[in-house]
Amino acid sequence: MDTLREIRRSALLAAWFMVLTFPIMVIRVNTITNTIEWRWERLILISVGSFVGSLVWNYFQRRKRAQGGPRPQTADLPADLPADLPAELPATDIGSAPLTPPVEQRTWVDRGLARVGMSRATFRKPAVAVPLIVAALGVAIAYPLVTSLYQTNIMVSALIYVMLALGLNIVIGLGGMLHLGYAAFYAVGAYTYALLNHYFDVGFWVALPIGAAVSMLFGILLAIPVLRLRGDYLAIVTLGFAEIVRIVLTNWSSLTLGPSGIRSINRPTFFGLSLSLSQSINLTYFIALGLVIITIFVVYRLENSRIGRQLVAMGEDDIAARAMGVDTVRAKLTAFALGAVWAGLAGVLFASRTTFINPESFRVWESVLILSMVVLGGMGSIPGVILGALLLILLPEYLRPLSQYRLLVFGALLVIMMVFKPAGLIPKRRRLYRLQPEEIPVPDAGGDS
Amino acid sequence: MNVELFVNLFFSGLTRGSIYALLALGYTMVYGIIQLINFAHGEVYMIGAFTALIMTSVFTILNLPALAIVALALLIAIVWSSMYGFTLDRIAYKPIRNAPRLSALISAIGMSLFLQNYVRLAQTSDFLPFPRLIPRIPFLNAVPGLNSSQFVIFVTTAVVMVILTVLIKFTRIGKSMRATSQDRVMAMLSGVNVNRVISITFVIGSVTAAIGGVLISSHIGQINFYIGFLAGIKAFVAAVLGGIGSIPGAVLGSFVLGLTESYGAGYISSDYEDVFAFVFLVVILIFRPSGLLGKASSQKV
Numbered sequence: 214m215d216t217l218r219e220i221r222r223s224a225l226l227a228a229w230f231m232v233l234t235f236p237i238m239v240i241r242v243n244t245i246t247n248t249i250e251w252r253w254e255r256l257i258l259i260s261v262g263s264f265v266g267s268l269v270w271n272y273f274q275r276r277k278r279a280q281g282g283p284r285p286q287t288a289d290l291p292a293d294l295p296a297d298l299p300a301e302l303p304a305t306d307i308g309s310a311p312l313t314p315p316v317e318q319r320t321w322v323d324r325g326l327a328r329v330g331m332s333r334a335t336f337r338k339p340a341v342a343v344p345l346i347v348a349a350l351g352v353a354i355a356y357p358l359v360t361s362l363y364q365t366n367i368m369v370s371a372l373i374y375v376m377l378a379l380g381l382n383i384v385i386g387l388g389g390m391l392h393l394g395y396a397a398f399y400a401v402g403a404y405t406y407a408l409l410n411h412y413f414d415v416g417f418w419v420a421l422p423i424g425a426a427v428s429m430l431f432g433i434l435l436a437i438p439v440l441r442l443r444g445d446y447l448a449i450v451t452l453g454f455a456e457i458v459r460i461v462l463t464n465w466s467s468l469t470l471g472p473s474g475i476r477s478i479n480r481p482t483f484f485g486l487s488l489s490l491s492q493s494i495n496l497t498y499f500i501a502l503g504l505v506i507i508t509i510f511v512v513y514r515l516e517n518s519r520i521g522r523q524l525v526a527m528g529e530d531d532i533a534a535r536a537m538g539v540d541t542v543r544a545k546l547t548a549f550a551l552g553a554v555w556a557g558l559a560g561v562l563f564a565s566r567t568t569f570i571n572p573e574s575f576r577v578w579e580s581v582l583i584l585s586m587v588v589l590g591g592m593g594s595i596p597g598v599i600l601g602a603l604l605l606i607l608l609p610e611y612l613r614p615l616s617q618y619r620l621l622v623f624g625a626l627l628v629i630m631m632v633f634k635p636a637g638l639i640p641k642r643r644r645l646y647r648l649q650p651e652e653i654p655v656p657d658a659g660g661d662s
Numbered sequence: 663m664n665v666e667l668f669v670n671l672f673f674s675g676l677t678r679g680s681i682y683a684l685l686a687l688g689y690t691m692v693y694g695i696i697q698l699i700n701f702a703h704g705e706v707y708m709i710g711a712f713t714a715l716i717m718t719s720v721f722t723i724l725n726l727p728a729l730a731i732v733a734l735a736l737l738i739a740i741v742w743s744s745m746y747g748f749t750l751d752r753i754a755y756k757p758i759r760n761a762p763r764l765s766a767l768i769s770a771i772g773m774s775l776f777l778q779n780y781v782r783l784a785q786t787s788d789f790l791p792f793p794r795l796i797p798r799i800p801f802l803n804a805v806p807g808l809n810s811s812q813f814v815i816f817v818t819t820a821v822v823m824v825i826l827t828v829l830i831k832f833t834r835i836g837k838s839m840r841a842t843s844q845d846r847v848m849a850m851l852s853g854v855n856v857n858r859v860i861s862i863t864f865v866i867g868s869v870t871a872a873i874g875g876v877l878i879s880s881h882i883g884q885i886n887f888y889i890g891f892l893a894g895i896k897a898f899v900a901a902v903l904g905g906i907g908s909i910p911g912a913v914l915g916s917f918v919l920g921l922t923e924s925y926g927a928g929y930i931s932s933d934y935e936d937v938f939a940f941v942f943l944v945v946i947l948i949f950r951p952s953g954l955l956g957k958a959s960s961q962k963v
């Protein structure tokens with residue numbers, strides 16, 4: 214019975230979508246020759262697509278509902294609560310109740326590992342961790358030597374996006390602030406190097422820290438007006454800031470050469486050696502790899518540092534964090550500045566890799582693309598964000614024929630992730646502190662207090 | 663001081679302001695009810711314009727009389743846009759009504775990106791010429807600097823505002839909308855069908871957005887899949903300027919923004935036209951975060 218109803222519902226939905234998408238999908242008007250093209254075959258596509266889509270959607274919705282949100286933690290309460298509680302509970306000093314050691318939430322990763330007899334702790338043992346890291350490094354170093362130049366080039370761009378995504382993750386994943394202008398800092402880094410190189414012939418290695426510093430300056434500049442803002446306003450102001458940067462880069466032609474961009478930017482050099490094109494691409498790869506490793510190291514350290522914890526607290530609840538003594542002004546400034554630093558580094562690297570930049574590379578959708586990586590992987594989860602960036606850059610590269618649908622899929626992906634898996638592919642694990650159950654004082658049933 | 667230029671800029675500012683107002687209403691109403699920036703609102707406006715363009719072309723080829731073409735195209739654009747608005751809410755926002763606001767915002771951005779590319783792939787990424795739907799009105803020749811499409815835009819905006827005010831102030835559904843925006847849970851307890859109210863809000867917002875989309879496209883004369891994004895952001899700025907959640911505020915903010923942009927582009931530099939809106943937004947949020955007509959609210963803990 215239930216499946217029948219489900220099918221009827223999906224059929225109705227398919228009909229709705231056929232009507233809904235009819236004008237845009239089916240009719241196509243050629244305004245020059247004044248002819249209409251009717252593309253009826255698409256209607257079939259829509260009906261089948263939305264029918265199947267609806268069934269899948271409903272299935273997952275049911276499953277999500279069955280799993281429920283956070284389960285009530287009944288284990289924490291004594292099983293035999295007295296039936297008639299006294300009207301007034303005695304004041305209990307919960308503050309002094311001892312806390313259990315932090316419990317880490319289990320995610321599907323842990324459950325999967327447990328099935329093969331392992332846990333995350335397995336990977337923390339040096340005997341396991343060291344060979345794994347060495348193997349990963351080995352693969353990463355051997356990669357450009359065994360694959361073609363084309364593959365290396367793609368990997369460089371994937372690594373740049375890993376840096377960007379990890380940088381944005383500081384602001385979004387830890388600080389909980391929706392930053393929609395991240396591409397602006399990327400642009401600042403790229404333009405810093407391009408302009409210095411164009412006008413003063415400054416090399417890559419000198420420009421790298423300068424790009425990061427300039428970008429950080431812009432980060433602080435943006436952070437000042439948004440200090441008082443939260444949520445939506447913050448998102449829209451950062452978006453506006455990014456647009457301002459792009460418009461200025463486009464229109465200030467005397468400095469930035471306008472929309473035509475800056476060309477023949479120098480590639481990175483290596484102690485003054487003259488390199489062939491393939492060597493210099495490999496060098497770029499290793500620089501990108503090195504920067505990514507540094508980034509990963511820094512963000513791991515950051516996460517467990519004082520600043521990192523302050524950021525997480527602020528992301529959870531601004532006011533509560535302030536009440537607990539977190540200097541939210543400083544935390545916000547730090548998050549924006551740190552995020553901007555990585556964007557600046559990535560920007561310098563990007564400019565030196567492509568040797569040509571123009572303002573079009575830094576549109577709003579670039580920021581949204583980086584946001585998608587963070588969201589897909591899991592906000593606040595470092596392995597997740599890395600996975601998200603690699604997936605979103607490498608998959609479209611290898612699915613070339615489908616690349617025109619890339620943005621369509623990204624848009625749908627953002628919605629689907631938010632509806633079904635808001636924590637991302639590899640969710641961040643949060644430490645939970647609990648009061649030790651036996652220490653919760655239970656009022657006597659007699660109520661003589 | 664060149665009077666003719668000044669008057670021209672005034673009218674073009676008012677035109678912009680009217681269109682922003684039609685869009686900003688949708689933002690402000692949705693925000694008032696579910697505290698969400700509906701990023702995809704600009705896309706609904708764009709889809710309205712596209713539907714109208716497609717329908718006009720079809721009816722022109724079918725040789726319908728001019729007035730019928732305008733009326734039918736506008737009607738279909740409005741109906742379809744509101745269907746899009748409704749579906750949008752059901753897919754992207756309703757399942758996560760109780761999730762953190764960041765989720766809804768990301769979902770909204772995803773929806774905006776999706777709809778833009780849906781139109782790009784199903785139609786075209788080129789600019790399409792949009793027919794002049796609004797006929798010349800002879801008696802307006804007496805007013806220098808005002809053309810008939812601008813006049814029609816003002817009148818339509820004014821009429822829509824009046825209808826909307828009446829709807830919200832004096833009807834049952836308006837009352838439920840106000841109740842929902844004040845306190846959703848309480849409204850639910852008092853027997854308001856909150857989900858229906860939210861859907862209706864999306865539909866009303868989409869209707870005004872579609873009207874704005876069709877009018878401005880006919881005025882400017884060309885459209886592409888990207889027009890909704892910037893217009894949407896600016897309309898949001900206008901809504902914030904006036905105080906988000908306040909309907910008269912959205913209208914006031916839209917006119918202030920439209921005139922500022924128009925005079926800024928005319929007297930300072932048209933290259934930086936789009937910058938004014940964002941600078942305005944930042945300044946307003948720093949000095950008067952609740953907007954021109956908004957009520958200052960402290961955050962509940």
